[in-house]
Amino acid sequence: MDPLSPPPPPPATAAAAAAGEGAGCCDLKLLGSWASSYTHRVQLALKLKGLEFEYAEEDLSNKSPALLQSNPVYQKVPVLLHSPRGAVTESLVILHYLDDAFPALRPLLPSDPFDRALARFWCHFADDKLGPAVGAVFASSGEAQKAAVAQVHENLKLIENELREGAFKGKRFFGGDGIGILDIVLGCGSYWLAVFEEVTEAKLVDPDAFPLFYAWLKDFEAQEEVKDTIPAIDRLLEYARGLRQMILSHTTTATAAAAAATTAAATSTNIAVDSST
Amino acid sequence: MAKEVKLLGQWVSPYVLRVQIALELKGVSYEYLEQQFGENKSELLLKSNPVYKKVPVLIHKDRPICESAIILQYIDEVWGAGGPAVLPSDPYERAIACFWVSYIDDKFGPSLVGLIRGKTDEENAAAAEQAILGLELLEEAYEKSSRGKRFFGGDDVGYLDIVLGSSLRWIEVIEIMRGIKLLDNAKFPLLMAWAERFRAAAVVKKLMPEAGKLMEYAKEVQARMNAAAAN
Numbered sequence A: 001m002d003p004l005s006p007p008p009p010p011p012a013t014a015a016a017a018a019a020g021e022g023a024g025c026c027d028l029k030l031l032g033s034w035a036s037s038y039t040h041r042v043q044l045a046l047k048l049k050g051l052e053f054e055y056a057e058e059d060l061s062n063k064s065p066a067l068l069q070s071n072p073v074y075q076k077v078p079v080l081l082h083s084p085r086g087a088v089t090e091s092l093v094i095l096h097y098l099d100d101a102f103p104a105l106r107p108l109l110p111s112d113p114f115d116r117a118l119a120r121f122w123c124h125f126a127d128d129k130l131g132p133a134v135g136a137v138f139a140s141s142g143e144a145q146k147a148a149v150a151q152v153h154e155n156l157k158l159i160e161n162e163l164r165e166g167a168f169k170g171k172r173f174f175g176g177d178g179i180g181i182l183d184i185v186l187g188c189g190s191y192w193l194a195v196f197e198e199v200t201e202a203k204l205v206d207p208d209a210f211p212l213f214y215a216w217l218k219d220f221e222a223q224e225e226v227k228d229t230i231p232a233i234d235r236l237l238e239y240a241r242g243l244r245q246m247i248l249s250h251t252t253t254a255t256a257a258a259a260a261a262t263t264a265a266a267t268s269t270n271i272a273v274d275s276s277t
Numbered sequence B: 001m002a003k004e005v006k007l008l009g010q011w012v013s014p015y016v017l018r019v020q021i022a023l024e025l026k027g028v029s030y031e032y033l034e035q036q037f038g039e040n041k042s043e044l045l046l047k048s049n050p051v052y053k054k055v056p057v058l059i060h061k062d063r064p065i066c067e068s069a070i071i072l073q074y075i076d077e078v079w080g081a082g083g084p085a086v087l088p089s090d091p092y093e094r095a096i097a098c099f100w101v102s103y104i105d106d107k108f109g110p111s112l113v114g115l116i117r118g119k120t121d122e123e124n125a126a127a128a129e130q131a132i133l134g135l136e137l138l139e140e141a142y143e144k145s146s147r148g149k150r151f152f153g154g155d156d157v158g159y160l161d162i163v164l165g166s167s168l169r170w171i172e173v174i175e176i177m178r179g180i181k182l183l184d185n186a187k188f189p190l191l192m193a194w195a196e197r198f199r200a201a202a203v204v205k206k207l208m209p210e211a212g213k214l215m216e217y218a219k220e221v222q223a224r225m226n227a228a229a230a231n
Helices: A037-049 A065-070 A091-101 A113-139 A142-164 A181-200 A211-222 A224-229 A233-249 A254-268 B014-025 B043-048 B068-078 B091-117 B121-146 B159-165 B168-178 B189-200 B202-207 B211-230
Strands: A028-032 A054-057 A079-082 A086-089 B005-009 B031-034 B057-060 B063-066
Touching: A028 A037, A028 A065, A037 A091, A037 A181, A037 A224, A065 A079, A065 A086, A079 A091, A086 A091, A086 B091, A091 A181, A091 B091, A113 A142, A113 A181, A113 A233, A113 B063, A113 B068, A142 A211, A181 A211, A181 A233, A211 A224, B005 B014, B005 B043, B014 B068, B014 B159, B014 B202, B043 B057, B057 B068, B063 B068, B068 B091, B068 B159, B091 B121, B091 B159, B091 B168, B091 B211, B121 B189, B159 B189, B168 B189, B168 B211, B189 B202
Parallel strands: A028 A054, B005 B031
Antiparallel strands: A028 A079, A079 A086, B005 B057, B057 B063
């Protein structure tokens, strides 16, 4: 099996009932990849808002003209095509766009400006620090991996702290009583933590070290829309094992290991070979 | 109510300049607190931005907001009535502006930093290439989003104008330091004209650091780096 080419996708899931704001089935089209957590963010957001959309699975080893034309700068998924305006790219930009374009449908961001700034800050942190640290764990082994695991723990500690005594103290979700943008962003990467723990044998989310984060994650994963979005764990495991094998088979010497880890960290962060963002 | 709003900044930082421009555009009075470089970070900075320990930090009613792009959005939302909207009001146009802001922060900005800090010819060449690619993309983006108007945002300085424009003084310094032309009039006529208009805007003229002072600072940084490398 070519680990770079994901197994055939599940049948395209039909979206929830059409939006009150009249987004018909052909107004919204999402170009994505089944294993991409960035794609999952947008799928989850669309489901939470109850928006109908068409989904097109991209073969990232053979990108469609539609993808290349609609995202010439990065050539990555996800891309949201909203007819007749055009393409919106970058998952965080797409999530904000959905709130702006469909303000009457279940908001993803809080309404208070300070709370919005906080949610945005931690979304930035997730993509800037936590994501790459997790990717580095996956892409490395031995001493380099130990250092990467320590980095993940440092980052999780910060989030745990915000849950315990900081900005999100006493809340069920980062968004409050219901899932919001930060839950989506953190949650749609966090299932990879369990996958990587299995595949690399590194301990990432110790429920004793990060009890609040762990409890939040389980609660998030139990939500209907989330269960509907995240692929089955055995498919993710199979995919991750293949990718991990490929990465490790390139690391025959220590220096090759360092080089491969740097490249692979950049690619495996997105878990679709540098093709999603 | 000047004490209600504080800005932790450093005069050399284009990211801080972004916030100053936005506050000025909205007519917000604030207390500016210049922060030290290097090891001597203030208690207030460490307390306000424990995760990154960087400027700018906007403190409003004793609550900190970090990351310049996030601060700009916050200013637009809180002081909406103070001046023209910083972010586009149309959702799609806003998404396009946000995309380019994110591109500038992820790719273009780092290429400029690469040009300042580059130690080898290879590093500098790679950074220059990335910077020029960025300018090509932004020249095209300007053409598309402005639709013949004076700024990316239309008639007034907006989000993307502020974010890109805040780097103009550093681009000038880099061009002199590295002996290269980045904002080439032949290659980027629209951006050049836009840059002149941006620099001429009253709020920008008031706040942009002097080129000479910035050049001196850049030389000091280089000298320190060379000394460190020699050891």
